[in-house]
Amino acid sequence: MDWKKNVWLLSLLVAVCLLIAACSDDSEETGSSDSDSDATEESGNEENEESDGEIYTYDFFDASGPGEDINTSETTLGKMFEEETGVNFDIEHIVGDVNQKIGTMIASGEYPELLNAEQSTDAVIDAGGFIPLNDLLEEHAPNIMEMYGPYLELMKRDDGNIYVISSGAAHDFAKPANVEQGAWWIKRDVLKELDYPKPETLDEYFDIIEEYTEANPQIDGADTIGFTALTHDWRFFALSNQPMHLAGYPNDGGIFVDMDTHEATVYNNKPETERWLKKLNEINSKGLFDQEAFTQNYDEYLAKLTTGRVVGFFDYRWQVGDAMNTLQEDDDPYNDYMAFPVVFEEGVKDQYLDPIGFTASPGMGITTGTSEEDQIRIIKYLDHIAKEEVQKLVTWGIEGETYEVGDDGRYYRTEEQIEQTRSTEFRDEFGFSYFEWGWPRMNGLYEDGNAVEPPKQPEVASMMYDDGDKEFLEAYDIETFTELFSEPDPRPWFPAWDTPIETGSQAQLYEQQLDDLMKRKFPEIVFADSSDFDAQWSSYLDEFEGLPYEEYEEVITDSVKRKVELVEQ
Numbered sequence: 001m002d003w004k005k006n007v008w009l010l011s012l013l014v015a016v017c018l019l020i021a022a023c024s025d026d027s028e029e030t031g032s033s034d035s036d037s038d039a040t041e042e043s044g045n046e047e048n049e050e051s052d053g054e055i056y057t058y059d060f061f062d063a064s065g066p067g068e069d070i071n072t073s074e075t076t077l078g079k080m081f082e083e084e085t086g087v088n089f090d091i092e093h094i095v096g097d098v099n100q101k102i103g104t105m106i107a108s109g110e111y112p113e114l115l116n117a118e119q120s121t122d123a124v125i126d127a128g129g130f131i132p133l134n135d136l137l138e139e140h141a142p143n144i145m146e147m148y149g150p151y152l153e154l155m156k157r158d159d160g161n162i163y164v165i166s167s168g169a170a171h172d173f174a175k176p177a178n179v180e181q182g183a184w185w186i187k188r189d190v191l192k193e194l195d196y197p198k199p200e201t202l203d204e205y206f207d208i209i210e211e212y213t214e215a216n217p218q219i220d221g222a223d224t225i226g227f228t229a230l231t232h233d234w235r236f237f238a239l240s241n242q243p244m245h246l247a248g249y250p251n252d253g254g255i256f257v258d259m260d261t262h263e264a265t266v267y268n269n270k271p272e273t274e275r276w277l278k279k280l281n282e283i284n285s286k287g288l289f290d291q292e293a294f295t296q297n298y299d300e301y302l303a304k305l306t307t308g309r310v311v312g313f314f315d316y317r318w319q320v321g322d323a324m325n326t327l328q329e330d331d332d333p334y335n336d337y338m339a340f341p342v343v344f345e346e347g348v349k350d351q352y353l354d355p356i357g358f359t360a361s362p363g364m365g366i367t368t369g370t371s372e373e374d375q376i377r378i379i380k381y382l383d384h385i386a387k388e389e390v391q392k393l394v395t396w397g398i399e400g401e402t403y404e405v406g407d408d409g410r411y412y413r414t415e416e417q418i419e420q421t422r423s424t425e426f427r428d429e430f431g432f433s434y435f436e437w438g439w440p441r442m443n444g445l446y447e448d449g450n451a452v453e454p455p456k457q458p459e460v461a462s463m464m465y466d467d468g469d470k471e472f473l474e475a476y477d478i479e480t481f482t483e484l485f486s487e488p489d490p491r492p493w494f495p496a497w498d499t500p501i502e503t504g505s506q507a508q509l510y511e512q513q514l515d516d517l518m519k520r521k522f523p524e525i526v527f528a529d530s531s532d533f534d535a536q537w538s539s540y541l542d543e544f545e546g547l548p549y550e551e552y553e554e555v556i557t558d559s560v561k562r563k564v565e566l567v568e569q
Contacts, residue, residue: 005054013086034058042192060089063102063120064438066299066363067093068428077393087381089114091434098234111367114378116438118494121362125163126503129363131162136379143386145441151358153566157500166498167441168355168364170364174444174451175478175487177461179317182245182352183339186312188472191338196475198340198484202246206283206341209311213288225310226288231519232298238315239293240518243272250351250488253497253558254514259489262564264496264556268514269544274342274537280526281533325424333468341485350486356444357494364438366401370468382526382552386440388447392437393456400429403454412452412459421454492567499559506551511536513547514538
């Protein structure tokens with residue numbers, strides 16, 4: 001009987017333990033009633049995981065451009081995000097050659113936890129450097145899934161995986177008040193001195209530069225630079241993209257896309273490129289082209305723009321932002337530049353303003369070697385940023401400090417707030433400089449109708465213009481600086497340049513070989529004697545014809561047609 005008694009006592013003990021455990025479980029509930037949904041319980045558990053009191057710091061290498069290396073918690077926004085998620089990032093920016101830096105990572109297999117590899121994104125994916133994000137997004141990132149919902153299929157690679165999250169999930173079109181993309185810039189005091197000319201064609205643009213430079217061979221004791229160009233490293237497109245823009249195409253990269261057939265055609269061997277290089281050769285023979293254009297680096301180029309010696313240049317506003325912001329902070333409004341939508345000839349409709357589109361690459365991805373726990377923390381951090389209320393923090397800031405809300409719900413900024421948010425120092429300290437782009441980000445309009453970007457809000461745009469701006473707006477009889485630019489035509493595939501290119505493929509070989517060829521031959525063509533131009537162009541064409549450009553056209557065409565099908569279905 002003793003063994004039966006022992007079994008009975010053991011059974012009773014087990015039952016008591018189970019009862020205690022059940023009561024303990026009930027006592028540890030967060031107060032949710034029986035009617036609370038499973039989703040609410042799951043959300044509460046995730047909040048507990050995020051607020052465990054620990055601070056987790058991860059490395060983020062950002063190859064998108066130079067900048068001050070910083071921990072995100074050193075900014076106002078970053079500190080807020082740290083308190084809300086328990087995560088911050090040590091941001092390292094690119095110095096030197098992007099491909100070389102990323103190539104070293106690939107060779108060693110050692111990556112930061114978070115990486116934006118820019119034009120080397122495909123190489124990192126092919127090397128297995130990024131982890132697939134599909135499961136992480138579905139399980140831990142409802143806000144990212146909602147923001148990027150219309151574009152999720154576009155974000156997938158051929159293997160069906162999403163590896164990077166890029167900025168710019170478009171939600172409706174909001175025309176900017178100021179030029180943010182590519183344009184032909186002329187110094188304001190040049191326009192004022194020549195009685196506010198309005199160049200519409202390439203010849204008219206350079207006629208203005210020539211007239212001013214001849215009358216002003218020096219500025220502040222230094223030689224005047226008629227026209228300069230950015231050619232450093234991967235930014236060479238700032239010189240090679242012009243044939244596309246001048247011919248009336250948007251920034252689709254190295255190709256023209258036929259609006260009807262959606263066939264992609266390279267233009268680097270076309271008359272448009274010859275015409276552009278011939279113009280550069282012509283202005284060089286007149287002493288108007290910067291002799292350092294092919295040797296200066298990015299920082300030297302930006303510094304040159306702030307000297308006041310450069311009459312004109314072509315570039316994308318986002319790429320020269322640091323220089324332009326410096327000029328805008330100057331007390332002299334005539335040192336700033338004004339943008340024009342120049343084309344080859346009259347009758348060509350310009351397409352400098354980007355249409356609604358989605359760029360799947362480059363973007364930021366989580367790298368291999370990152371533990372599962374860290375992957376979850378990082379994706380939750382990115383998902384936190386994707387919340388609409390946080391997006392408003394990232395773009396507008398804090399209500400009552402960097403913007404106001406009218407009785408009608410419309411956002412606006414006071415003159416003091418506009419001045420404050422223009423300051424580079426303030427933007428760095430607050431975190432605008434570090435969080436506005438690169439991270440998960442929408443553009444266009446918020447659900448309440450306010451513009452995602454303050455400069456696109458009419459209430460802000462009208463107040464951002466100072467007396468210097470108003471002088472030029474009045475002179476050209478416009479209300480905003482983009483009024484000179486045409487509305488973009490719808491292009492479901494836009495942009496074509498973000499097409500994934502398989503490493504080692506003929507298409508990828510074409511990109512590299514073309515880049516090498518242009519960097520080697522374009523200086524020879526531009527600096528050649530005018531009588532030698534035809535021979536130099538023919539020499540370039542001979543080499544170009546040996547490149548596998550047809551394979552490249554096929555890859556881009558397939559991608560364009562696939563995008564059109566996905567977007568229009």
